[in-house]
Amino acid sequence: MTIDATHDPALTSWVESANGHRDFPVQNLPLGIFSAEGLERRAGVAIGDFVLDLPAIAEALGDAWLDELAQPVLNGFFALGAEPRRALRARLSELLSDPANRDRIESALIGQSEVTMHLPAIVGDYTDFYVGIHHATNVGRQFRPDNPLLPNYKYVPIGYHGRASSVRVSGKPVVRPSGQRKPPEAEVPVYGKSRRLDYELELGVWIGRGNQLGEPIPIGEAADSIAGYSLLNDWSARDLQAWEYQPLGPFLAKNFLTSVSPWVVTPEALAPFMTADFARPDGDPAPLDYLAGGSDKPGLGLTMEAFLTTAAMREQGVAPLRLSRGRAADAMYWTVEQIVTHHASNGCNLQPGDLIGTGTLSTAAADGLGSLLEISAGGKSPLTLPTGEQRSFLEDGDELTITARAEADGFVAIGLGECRGVVFG
Amino acid sequence: MTIDATHDPALTSWVESANGHRDFPVQNLPLGIFSAEGLERRAGVAIGDFVLDLPAIAEALGDAWLDELAQPVLNGFFALGAEPRRALRARLSELLSDPANRDRIESALIGQSEVTMHLPAIVGDYTDFYVGIHHATNVGRQFRPDNPLLPNYKYVPIGYHGRASSVRVSGKPVVRPSGQRKPPEAEVPVYGKSRRLDYELELGVWIGRGNQLGEPIPIGEAADSIAGYSLLNDWSARDLQAWEYQPLGPFLAKNFLTSVSPWVVTPEALAPFMTADFARPDGDPAPLDYLAGGSDKPGLGLTMEAFLTTAAMREQGVAPLRLSRGRAADAMYWTVEQIVTHHASNGCNLQPGDLIGTGTLSTAAADGLGSLLEISAGGKSPLTLPTGEQRSFLEDGDELTITARAEADGFVAIGLGECRGVVFG
The missing domain is CATH 2.30.30.230 (Fumarylacetoacetase, N-terminal domain)
Structure with missing residues (x-):
């Protein structure tokens, strides 16, 4: 670049x-x-x-x-x-x-x-990845304390298909979804409003030039397939997710709304802020050949933040509370180039305007967690707000805003704007 | 109807x-x-x-x-x-x-x-369900012999989002996908052509009038959302699937191609063939309220068949071998109306031309299995063909064809045409 x-x-x-x-x-x-x-x-x-x-x-x-x-x-x-x-x-x-x-x-x-x-483009397909290794570990630990990270994680950029029809631009109200949840002590599930509504701090990648069905995208050409970046919030109903997700993955827990910021920040604009480092520790297995190579600096030097404002905070004029702050490159085990190449590695065709989410970008730091599921440890450690309110998950009236900014010595900093949504009951 | x-x-x-x-x-x-x-x-x-x-x-x-x-x-x-x-x-x-x-x-x-x-429509979103209870049990048994059916199955119509961009009309060549697979004895995975390419015998449902984001479709209105039916083959690479699918579900194992038959058979045409019975045994838990009700006869009285023709069979003039034959209503634990209502129950918006797969429709009978994974018991019991060839999974040159036909006393039988594909290496 x-x-x-x-x-x-x-x-x-x-x-x-x-x-x-x-x-x-x-x-x-x-x-x-x-x-x-x-x-x-x-x-x-x-x-x-x-x-x-x-x-x-x-x-x-x-x-x-x-x-x-x-x-x-x-x-x-x-x-x-x-x-x-x-x-x-x-x-x-x-x-x-x-x-x-x-x-x-x-x-x-x-x-x-x-x-x-x-929306900047008609989203033909929306795919959400899971490349935030600290997020995957934190979430995995809640389900499998002894074995938080599954054996495939360090070989496969894990992803799944999301819902294109419910991708909306920042500002769309977040209607609390209904669905099945099964309280641990209950014999049978109940249907009703989600009680564990969460956000996920992610980056969205817009596909530019795609590939024909059956023709993979070599890692050396993956960067050419990226048209730009937005912020992405993969709103998630954790109680629906826990009950429905086996064996085929998240579905209704996620597909009621996905919010993206409206501005597409181009790879050209981000060029000075790309980094060679990302969250793959030395000593980990090398990527398989088809995922090895690509740009010298494939890491995203973007500092991402999430802010919460409750209705009471708004009324009392209390400033938004920063829930997390962390650098995307410190969260991502796989680069965007690896994501693109993996996605097309079986011949799956990516098309211009397709949207890819990175997955939740949590860093290893305590103040770098990209979801309330992690911040509240699955609801066990509610967050106390400046108003004295507590939060394990999002309540009606809560506003959640994501931002990202790129800074580097000798360059003028730029930002991605914001992606926000207010929860309605 | x-x-x-x-x-x-x-x-x-x-x-x-x-x-x-x-x-x-x-x-x-x-x-x-x-x-x-x-x-x-x-x-x-x-x-x-x-x-x-x-x-x-x-x-x-x-x-x-x-x-x-x-x-x-x-x-x-x-x-x-x-x-x-x-x-x-x-x-x-x-x-x-x-x-x-x-x-x-x-x-x-x-x-x-x-x-x-x-394709009869631009597919905005493609969702694949898993309502074939015998298929879910057969597949689950291979992974979890003691506990084949997960606890949510009889409450949640399990589904996941598939790839819209790679849905193609019948006849599209099936290019054997490459991907990661991990042989059980291997330390690390390898990347290469799938060795366990399979078909899945399914019905496709075309969405007609959809719903607005945030507005569920009550079960009593679900039938009005169905524009018609096609045959659907959810080509699957079982070795890729086994390695990648946890924790977020199938991805590259499925999204390289999904084939549908070109003709949309309308609900009106199928009216005489709908049945009150389907594969929910008496004594099972009642559906939750939002999934209860709907049409008197929501079951699909369609007899589905799958046929295999290998290159050697073609050369020798051997007739296609029927791999399975079974009635959709005998395979489906959840009705199409329940599928539609569940899909929209969290407010997810379905749009005209969206495509929904039922999931593999295997019956309880030995000759009613809708995939080679089931027929060959995961490769343990290869099928012997009239040519003397054996098949655990699809080989290059194999042609797989699905058909479905509706018959009822006093009515002229109708069919859905065919959905076919030839595998190329």
């Missing part, structure tokens, strides 16, 4: 809110789909507090403009692979940094508070 | 090959999407050895014609629910039985050998 002039830390934008912006300085330039009054769904770029309407600046984009950007979803643009994305980034960087362009495109800026964000 | 004049056993068609046809007499009238020389993908109806081009007879269909039938997929028509489907059936029955209509629509008939069939 090349680090080029678009990452120059001296670069500033004439969109003043971009300079020093937590998420969207001119070094980021993430893509998304928005609508606004009088504007149907269309492609845009986040810059500071604004969205830049791409079709409105088609002429200024010149050769970087493509008809695929005139669609109400980004699937077509994703399908084109990296080159057009790089060209668009380079041109946007020029347009938004050189004040000479201000008059030409300023009218295409719309305040983020005035737009509605949508 | 009403049995009306379209089921009159005295009804014959002026399309002579329809009369006495194994699958497609005038009492069936299944819908599909086909293309032919000079004809782009379009909706058609199978009648005898022919396909009736629906857009070509729009005028003759009169009020039964709808713009949704002019699409290259049936999702839009499925979304309309049962009423337009019934009206179309009634009108087609008239047109194809009364010889007075012959001159008017005969030119819209195309020989089935001259068309290419396609």
